[in-house]
Amino acid sequence: MDPGEVKTVGLDGPVTIYEVAGLREAFREALSEGIDLRVELDESTRWDLAGLQLLVSCVRTAHAEGRGLTLAKVPRACVEAAERAGLSGWLESVTATE
Template sequence: MSLGDLGFHTVSLSGPATLYELAEIRESLLAAIAVGKDLRIDLETTGPWDLAGLQLMISATASGRRAGQAVRLVNVPRVCAEIAERSGLSNWLSSVTDTFL
């Protein structure tokens, strides 16, 4: 994890974002939210994805919002965007994403 620009704390995730990895990813995201700064989640080196991974991103943004923090996604992989599209969540994903791959 590193401090990003514009006052955001940036956490870079890598590897699979599926049901089997959620506990570890969730703990990383909760720790990042606990820093107390707006959060940028870099997803460039993540994959494969499943719906559980997308649900975790929804949960992270909601947790940040409850804590008064902005949570933004960057470098969202195409496969994640495709899952959002199939799930009817494209508009939500676009609303929290700064960049797609």
């Protein structure tokens, strides 16, 4: 793998407790490639705490393995869920500035 290589993945549809199990497997597969990830969220719709917990876990896993994971194109629904959960600062810290 190329140092500095970044894989872009996108989430679409709801990111709630009902979808988290499937999304976790997709993230696990993407993280297993051993490169940095950029996760684009602009096609995602509904968000809840389980969806945010999944993002937190993925970012922690990537960082623990020495890789980066940044979020991009964060929709308002995700921002509002983060605000309700007290995770606004965290979300801002892992969101790419574009």
